[in-house]
Amino acid sequence: MGCLTGDAGNQSVTPQAAQIQDLLVETRLQYAETTVLDSTNVEAAVRTRLVERAQRWGRPVAAVVFVTGLDVCLLRNSKRPANRRVPDEALEWQFEQTALSLPLLADEGFTDVRTVGAAWRTGLALAYGGPDPC
Numbered sequence: 001m002g003c004l005t006g007d008a009g010n011q012s013v014t015p016q017a018a019q020i021q022d023l024l025v026e027t028r029l030q031y032a033e034t035t036v037l038d039s040t041n042v043e044a045a046v047r048t049r050l051v052e053r054a055q056r057w058g059r060p061v062a063a064v065v066f067v068t069g070l071d072v073c074l075l076r077n078s079k080r081p082a083n084r085r086v087p088d089e090a091l092e093w094q095f096e097q098t099a100l101s102l103p104l105l106a107d108e109g110f111t112d113v114r115t116v117g118a119a120w121r122t123g124l125a126l127a128y129g130g131p132d133p134c
Contacts, residue, residue: 009083025050029057042097044108051109062112063105070095 004013004020021037028035041047047063054061073091080086105113 007083009081009085025053029053029059032057032059040094042094042101044101044104047101047105047108055109060111061109062114063110064114064116065098065102065105067098067115067117 004010004016025035025037037050041050051061070092073095074088077086077088077091102113102115
């Protein structure tokens with residue numbers, strides 16, 4: 001958001017930022033460029049649109065899920081500048097949705113699903129092997 005308004009916390013330009021992201025993703029997929037989207041995407045409908053785009057261009061699509069304890073998320077969020085802070089209720093919802101979504105990702109069309117982080121705390125298995133997703 002910062003490149004649009006000079007304020008990375010300005011959520012009023014989310015629709016315009018989404019349009020720019022869509023154009024960038026579509027063009028990079030068209031030209032077979034590796035593309036990384038750094039966003040939460042806890043909602044199945046959002047993920048479905050992204051997976052469908054990659055599939056339309058015949059591209060693999062991987063999900064990298066960062067598994068972080070809710071306590072850590074809340075602590076980190078509390079240290080963010082006021083204009084970048086996310087309401088605790090939103091973080092709690094995202095945390096819950098991530099846990100519910102993780103077992104569904106492979107069936108949603110992702111060609112690779114990786115977890116990174118505190119999997120031992122949640123009982124989630126880490127995926128090892130293959131190239132580093134970063």
